[in-house]
Amino acid sequence: MISKKIVIKIPTGLEARPVALLVQVASQYESNVYVECEEKKVNAKSIMGMMSLGLPAGEEINVIVDGSDEEVAMENIEKYLCGNK
Structure with missing residues (x-):
């Protein structure tokens, strides 16, 4: 499991x-992905959760x-x- 603090740099936010x-x-990967x-x-694979x-x-x-x-x-x-798609 790895975790990292990231600042959102997408101009409109999420x-x-x-x-x-x-x-x-996030859904391209087998790993579980969470945003805190x-x-x-x-x-992070849940649109409703992320919204x-x-x-x-x-x-x-x-x-x-984690995965x-x-x-x-x-x-x-x-x-x-x-912002580096």
């Missing part, structure tokens, strides 16, 4: 379209990835959240 794209990125913000922890966080640009989140492809998954999720 609203509908960016959340859908993040869910697509304050006291909330949600499955419930309402994360603005500049927000710092903790991404937790066989966790390194690659974390790398690509971080690239997406930092």
